[in-house]
Amino acid sequence: MDLFQQYVNANRDRFVAELQALCRQPSVAAQNWGMKETAELVLARLQKLGAQARLIPVAGGAPVVYGEIGSGARTLMFYNHYDVQPPEPLDLWESGPWEAAIRDGKLFARGVSDNKGNLMCRIQAVEAYLAAYGSLPLKIKFVFEGEEEIGSIHLPQFAQENRALLQDVDGCLWEAGYKDVNDRPNVSCGVKGIVYVELHARGAKRDLHSAMAATVVNPAWRLTWALATLKDANDTILIDDYQQHVRPPTQAEMDALAAIPYDEAKVKTDLGIPAFLRNLTGIELLKKYLYEPTCTICGLYAGYIGEGSKTVLPNHAFAKIDFRLVPNLSPDLVLDLLKKHLARRGFDDIEVILTETGEEVARSPLDSAIVRAAVDAATAVYPTPPVLYPTMAGSGPMYPLCQALGIPAVGAGVGWHDSRNHAPNENIRLADYFEGLEFIRELIARFSRLAN
């Protein structure tokens, strides 16, 4: 057992307790709940590490917790976020979302996988690195934002305003990564873009007795009809002029898929679904997963949704919809196409509200130093070899923070396939967490020796 492992083992209980403390502090950006308190907590932890750390305010949002530590020819950025998704629906949690209970070797908490586990793991790995080896072989810059789950509203502005801080960064370890159903760690090199909107339909001044529905407009129907024009039952997005902006994957992009082992049977069993959409399988399934855009109803509401029946004609209905974007779709373009599509079909009564500013697509070169270092580090640390994904199916502010500044980025982390991000019973396995500490050690050591 080397000194790093010895140090980690000696501090194992404290490390877990620190992670639990962070998870017990709610930080729901969508509800502006606990943001300041969490930023202070993370700041204090960086200062305890010995980093030069501070809060960098952003206009009207949760601050970025920024820190620097170490020195060397190379600079590695750790991007993470300390905000989390809303915990609802609460009744489906087996232990409270802020309880940070440990069961069967797993830590359950809202945000433990997305993204507080990774955030704390990286800080503690640096602590262990310093304790074991005395100094860091490179400079590390921590960028921990507090608005990732609401679309990183202010991060593009932060990146622009702090270009000078970031100009020496040679590579970025992106926020997260997951083991697949066969415990192969994923390493990913990009993100889909995203735009999140709400569609609101309104009717009479107030809710009415449903007997009035014979003659008075029902916004729930208006919304239903409008939504039904956006996508068909084959999961094809029908928004006018949408598909023509979807660039088909290149041969190189398709080749990257061929190297991905995706255990479809296990995934289907794990999710409890009989088949994937369109009954896809093999390369075509991965192509849809990684290279096709989505249009997803994330939330739907009208009228009475409580127990039993209520015969009411609602006067308000809304849907929350996210669009995941691939090249060459952009948030602005999608918003524009959506509005025109609805107007053309007489749905002028449906208000389209942009709830977040949206995020652009980003991809890093598969042969960049940070990607090679991550693959090598994962190969060295994990019992099963890593799988390289050309992009995640998810999104994040990789474009403004990395690609726009010429910084290659790679995603890897401590999640597993059943981490349940954004859902009840979010969790990580503690064994993965402690492997993750060693992965960070290896990444630091290996990246310090590679040229871009």
Place this chain on the structure above:
Amino acid sequence: MDLFQQYVNANRDRFVAELQALCRQPSVAAQNWGMKETAELVLARLQKLGAQARLIPVAGGAPVVYGEIGSGARTLMFYNHYDVQPPEPLDLWESGPWEAAIRDGKLFARGVSDNKGNLMCRIQAVEAYLAAYGSLPLKIKFVFEGEEEIGSIHLPQFAQENRALLQDVDGCLWEAGYKDVNDRPNVSCGVKGIVYVELHARGAKRDLHSAMAATVVNPAWRLTWALATLKDANDTILIDDYQQHVRPPTQAEMDALAAIPYDEAKVKTDLGIPAFLRNLTGIELLKKYLYEPTCTICGLYAGYIGEGSKTVLPNHAFAKIDFRLVPNLSPDLVLDLLKKHLARRGFDDIEVILTETGEEVARSPLDSAIVRAAVDAATAVYPTPPVLYPTMAGSGPMYPLCQALGIPAVGAGVGWHDSRNHAPNENIRLADYFEGLEFIRELIARFSRLAN
């Protein structure tokens, strides 16, 4: 001022306080909340009146509060219900739904219009009649059920099992009536039928990160697509074979509409809508209102509906839908057509749950004694002449309790056009309530003298 009016005036404060007390007792049948307590309260009030009263249990539901008082050649039944709709959405109430606050001459409470105001008004009118005139000129039978707002589940069985109790009933005053936007009291002679269903769509075992939506079924989309096949944007119900069961109104039914003064401009202003569905007006508007069936989304739910955005792929979506029925649609028929329609379109994955047993259409002859007595009584009492509606647009258990037993029924009561039944800030005007007491006096006196 006659003795009846003198008695009412002398007891005005107590009458209002009794109504408030009844409204302060929640009795939400859909949530099984306070049903027993309310039945006991109503029973005690009938006993205080001097009625022979008792609770008649129904299998697994809230009991019927039954009472008899008076004697004579004729028997008049008062049908009312002591259960109310759920109070949600609570945040839109200006005073609490169980507060029974009085503002601007109005009493605000869940159920005050539908139907506790009418229930209490009839009891107090009988009290005042006895106090003023010494005895009743006919026998009165009170049938107060506790399941009207959940479809009167057990009332058909009650009516069958208690045929002997009801066989001498010559006419029924149905639960309610309303003044229109020009303060003309409505008298109505029928109800639409109704069937209430929930449609449930389900996806993966659990909610997922919305990045998974590229390949995993979204039940919110499945539900949207299924709903969109049920009705088109012209408000035409598209369920296969549905329209062929809708009997067109007869000439006599259309003639009854011609006599209805419907102030469309005032109604539109009151509801805050620019036009009625299909831009209908005149007889065609009334025809749709009273003689056409409806298919109404009363509730819609999927995923995250809280503040801000949550990028989640929901694993469950549902809609609550009521169908208001006209001849010759029946609840069983509609349920059957709906299920076949969905199955034929590949929506076998959508579960159709019948949340109530449904109610049949009912109509009473416009020239029956109870209708004539109600019109005459209203003409005598109210400053503006009544309007005779061949049917209400709403529903109720009139078929099993009255039509199936050969009892003509008529609806009249203390509501007004802004009573907000089933909606926040439900209310009645106290002036209407006290006019309502006089209307009951007149109805009793006039009905006792008329032959069917």
